[in-house]
Amino acid sequence: MEGWSTQHFTDRVFLDTPVPGVGLLPQNSLGGGPIQLPVLNQPSAAEGPAPCADPTQFVLARRKSIQIRVRDVKVGGGAPIAVQSMCNTYTHDVEATVSQIKRLEAAGCEIVRVAVPDERAANALAEIKRRTHIPLVADIHFDYRLALMAAEAGVDCLRINPGNINGEDRVNEVVAASKDHGISIRIGVNAGSLEKNLLDRFGGATSQAIVESGLRHVAMLEKRGFYETKISLKASDVARTVLAYRLMAQKVDYPLHLGITESGSLRSGSVKSAVGLGILLSEGIGDTLRVSLASDPVDEVDVAFEILKSLQLRQKGVNVVACPSCGRVQIDVDKLTLEIEKELSHIDAPITVAVMGCEVNGPGEAREADIGVAGGHKRALMFMKGEKIGLVEYADIKKNLVREVETMAAKIAKVSAREMTGDGDV
Ligand code: SF4
Numbered sequence: 001m002e003g004w005s006t007q008h009f010t011d012r013v014f015l016d017t018p019v020p021g022v023g024l025l026p027q028n029s030l031g032g033g034p035i036q037l038p039v040l041n042q043p044s045a046a047e048g049p050a051p052c053a054d055p056t057q058f059v060l061a062r063r064k065s066i067q068i069r070v071r072d073v074k075v076g077g078g079a080p081i082a083v084q085s086m087c088n089t090y091t092h093d094v095e096a097t098v099s100q101i102k103r104l105e106a107a108g109c110e111i112v113r114v115a116v117p118d119e120r121a122a123n124a125l126a127e128i129k130r131r132t133h134i135p136l137v138a139d140i141h142f143d144y145r146l147a148l149m150a151a152e153a154g155v156d157c158l159r160i161n162p163g164n165i166n167g168e169d170r171v172n173e174v175v176a177a178s179k180d181h182g183i184s185i186r187i188g189v190n191a192g193s194l195e196k197n198l199l200d201r202f203g204g205a206t207s208q209a210i211v212e213s214g215l216r217h218v219a220m221l222e223k224r225g226f227y228e229t230k231i232s233l234k235a236s237d238v239a240r241t242v243l244a245y246r247l248m249a250q251k252v253d254y255p256l257h258l259g260i261t262e263s264g265s266l267r268s269g270s271v272k273s274a275v276g277l278g279i280l281l282s283e284g285i286g287d288t289l290r291v292s293l294a295s296d297p298v299d300e301v302d303v304a305f306e307i308l309k310s311l312q313l314r315q316k317g318v319n320v321v322a323c324p325s326c327g328r329v330q331i332d333v334d335k336l337t338l339e340i341e342k343e344l345s346h347i348d349a350p351i352t353v354a355v356m357g358c359e360v361n362g363p364g365e366a367r368e369a370d371i372g373v374a375g376g377h378k379r380a381l382m383f384m385k386g387e388k389i390g391l392v393e394y395a396d397i398k399k400n401l402v403r404e405v406e407t408m409a410a411k412i413a414k415v416s417a418r419e420m421t422g423d424g425d426v
Contacts, residue, residue, distance in 0.1 A: 062284040065255045068184045068228045070111050071135040071156040075184075075230055075288045076255025081281070081313055082288040083304040084257070085297040086113040086139070091121035094128055100297065101132040107301040108316055108348070111288065113137035113159060122146045125153035137186065144170040151177040159186040162220040163195070163213075175224040184228040187217040190261055191235035207243035210235065214248060229254050230288065234261035238276035245280050255287035266295040270303045274310075281311050315350035318405060321369055322355040329357035330375030331394055343402050349409040353401060354383075371404050373397055 067077025075082055085104050089096040091114045101112050116122050116138045129136055137157040138150035144165040147158050151174075158178060162171045162185075178185055191205040194213050202209035210233045221229055231254050233244040241260050249256065260276045263269035273291040280286050291303045308314035322337040323329075337355050344353070354372035356362030363381065366372025372383040379391040382400060392400050 060282065060284040063249055063256075064253070065287055066227070066253050068230060068255060070137065070184055073110050073135050075257075079287070081286060081308055082110045083108060083301055083308070083314075084111040084113065084137075084288055084290040085109045085300045085304075086115075086290065086292075088297055089114075091115055091128070092118075092124050094124045094131075097124070097128055098131045101128070101134070101136075103298055104301060105132065105134050107298045108305060109134060109297075109301045111135045111137060111157070113139050113290075115139045116146050116150055117141075119146070119149070122149035122153065125150055125155055129154045139188075142166070144174050147174045148177050151181045151183060154181070155183065157184045157186055159188050161187055161189070161217050163217050171220055172224065175221060175226045178226065178228070184230065185221065185226065186230050186232060186257060187214055187221075188232045188257075189214045189217070189234070191240060192261075205235065205240070207233075207235075207240045207247060210240070210244040211247045211251070215251065218252060218254065227254075230257050231255075232257040232259055234259050234292075236260065236262045238272060238279070241276050242279050245285055246283070249285045256285060258286040258289040259292055261292055263292050264294060266293055266299055266303075269293040269295070270299075273303065274307050277307055278311065281307070281313060309350075316348060317350065318344040318347050319350065319352045320344075320355065321352060321365060321372075323357045323361060323365070325357045328360055330359075330377065331355075331357060331373075331380055331397065333357045333375075336398060339398055340401055343398070344405055347405060347409045349412040351405055351408055351412075353405060355401075370408060371401060373401060 062078060065076035067079060068075050070082075073082050087097050087100050089100050091097055097114060104112055112132075112134055114121070114125075114128065114136065116125070125136070125138060135156035137159050138147070138155040139159045140146045140150065141160070142164055147160050147165070150158060158174070160174065162174065165171060165174065189210050191210055194205050194209055198209040198213055199205060202212070214231050214233055218229060218231065221227070231248060231252070233241065233248055235241045235244065238260060245256060245258065258277050258280055260273050263272040269292065277286065277289055277291070289304055291300045291307070293300050293303065305314060305316050309316065309319055318341070320337055320341050322333055325333040333355055340353060340355065351371065352369040354366045354369035356365050356372065356374040358375050359381075362374025363383070366374045366381070366383040367386045369383070370385060373380045373392070374383070376391075379393060380397050382389050382392055382404075384404065
């Protein structure tokens with residue numbers, strides 16, 4: 001592994017500046033040759049093998065960022081990477097919005113954002129706040145009065161770009177309201193709405209233009225002594241997004257909110273997000289994230305946790321390991337896996353369940369899981385913590401797995417309650 005570096009993530013596609021609508025060119029748009037990306041956290045030879053050699057430490061050391069709060073959720077400074085989503089209801093429709101936020105809360109969403117395009121939406125915020133529990137972010141563009149109304153209504157964070165609200169006095173008012181109400185601000189730069197002078201200067205919505213825009217907004221807040229800021233830099237393609245976050249990570253200490261904007265449908269958007277966010281997270285970049293999908297927002301939360309779980313950055317809920325099945329399969333792995341995922345979706349405890357089709361790889365994988373099953377001739381073999389616990393009829397596999405996982409989850413909950421209270425009799 002000598003000479004290892006994260007450069008292996010930076011194939012040529014990330015060394016060049018993408019031109020919207022054209023694609024990638026071999027030279028950057030400024031004509032200065034390929035962009036030299038920094039090598040992040042490159043270990044010295046003295047530090048021993050690279051982190052990637054150890055699957056339990058795949059993610060590089062997390063980038064050091066300052067910590068801010070979105071009410072009681074810490075963002076940055078080594079806090080767990082917070083999962084966000086955004087409602088797709090009309091915010092003025094309080095019933096629909098509250099109902100969706102409650103579904104998001106139940107799915108594990110930790111911060112939720114709602115669009116505030118007009119006064120009707122701003123007027124609904126206080127009631128939405130009153131009836132929901134997770135921190136609420138008001139997404140506002142251009143109209144500083146809506147930001148003031150949102151702050152007054154008690155939201156926990158404003159997503160607003162100070163450079164877009166047209167005037168120093170207005171920025172002063174929004175910053176003062178944020179300070180008064182103790183709320184944070186997310187600067188959200190989107191490749192699709194960059195300032196014209198930056199588009200001209202950089203020859204399009206390049207990663208550098210996105211970063212430059214973010215820095216301008218940051219400077220406007222810092223000038224007013226405001227530092228409770230997090231930053232997102234979103235483009236709809238992985239290459240520009242990854243490069244923009246890498247560049248910004250070198251320039252500021254603020255927490256970064258990751259996302260690939262308008263990434264697509266449940267399937268294509270999940271893949272694009274997993275690739276883009278996975279690259280950044282594996283390099284230690286990212287303090288909170290949203291997976292943007294043209295789908296039910298609850299799917300965004302599920303996919304976000306799957307990404308974080310796959311990098312061992314968060315542990316939440318059941319992790320189902322299932323074989324793809326082949327000509328040796330003895331049980332209906334596909335159906336069983338879907339049913340088990342659904343039936344165990346209420347479990348928060350981090351439990352790995354293996355569903356394996358036959359006795360070839362089945363027992364090995366099932367043994368590694370907390371609870372596993374491997375299809376066999378006529379019956380299936382069940383494992384718990386590496387030990388065989390019995391044979392079950394095919395028709396009883398689901399019932400047995402669900403029962404064992406629920407029992408294990410209850411034991412885990414009991415132990416953590418005991419640890420939290422310090423009470424041995426809980
Ligand atoms: Fe095929 Fe068995 Fe492997 Fe599943 S565990 S893919 S059924 S060999």
